[in-house]
Amino acid sequence: xxxxxxxxxxxxxxxxxxxxxxxxxxxxxxxxxxxxxxxxxxxxxxxxxxxxxxxxxxxxxxxxxxxxxxxxxxxxxxxxxxxxxxxxxxxxxxxxxxxxxxxxxxxxxxxxxxxxxxxxxxxxxxxxxxxxxxxxxxxxxxxxxxx
Numbered sequence: 618x619x620x621x622x623x624x625x626x627x628x629x630x631x632x633x634x635x636x637x638x639x640x641x642x643x644x645x646x647x648x649x650x651x652x653x654x655x656x657x658x659x660x661x662x663x664x665x666x667x668x669x670x671x672x673x674x675x676x677x678x679x680x681x682x683x684x685x686x687x688x689x690x691x692x693x694x695x696x697x698x699x700x701x702x703x704x705x706x707x708x709x710x711x712x713x714x715x716x717x718x719x720x721x722x723x724x725x726x727x728x729x730x731x732x733x734x735x736x737x738x739x740x741x742x743x744x745x746x747x748x749x750x751x752x753x754x755x756x757x758x759x760x761x762x763x764x
Contacts, residue, residue, distance in 0.1 A: 621645070624672045625685045625738075625746035628664025629754035636762050637661065639668035640753025642746040643675060650675065653753040655761045662690050664754065666720040669695075673727035682733045687740035687747055696735055699725060 623644040630637035637659035641652040652671055656664065665688035672684070686692055699721065702708065707715050707722075715721060738744050740751070 621683065622676065622680045623683045623685070623746070624669075625744070625750045626665070626668035626672050626691075627687060627740070627747060627750035627754050628661055628666070628668050629751065629758060630659060630661040630664055631758055631762070634658055634660050636758050637664040638754040638757030638761075639664045639671065640750040640755075640757065641668050641672035641675070642749045642753070643672060644746070645680075651749070651753055653757040655757040657761070662688070663717055663720060665691050666717060666724060668750065668754065670720065670723050670727055673724075673731065676731070680731050682731050683736065684733050685736045685738050685744070685747060687738050687751075689737065692735060692737045694721065695724065695728065 625642040626640070628637065628639045635658070637656045639654050643650040652675060654667065654671060665686065669684065669686060669691055701710065702715050702721070707718050709715055738747050740747065
């Protein structure tokens with residue numbers, strides 16, 4: 618692992634479910650890259666997961682990553698719940714199927730390629746790159762639903 622990349626991610630949804638978007642801000646070696654995407658019918662949690670997945674997919678090699686999310690769902694899922702879900706055959710502690718299993722499995726695959734320091738940030742608290750990721754997620758929705 619060599620490159621240190623800083624990633625901020627955010628998801629947004631108008632209605633839950635409803636049209637959603639995700640945004641990613643990547644910084645490496647003084648360079649800035651912005652990514653965004655849209656889903657016409659989704660949930661906020663799915664968009665939060667997609668932001669992290671797409672941010673990691675954008676990296677072409679294994680990296681040392683400082684990843685920031687304002688989603689407690691993503692943060693708890695990746696740092697606390699995932700290992701138990703996998704051990705329990707993708708079932709929760711209550712023996713129910715894991716919600717968003719498709720995205721959790723994709724995230725698990727992407728995470729395996731990197732060394733990641735996970736950081737939770739309070740949303741809408743003035744953290745510049747988190748605010749930028751939020752703006753990207755909302756811009757992705759706006760570009761699709763505006764008339």
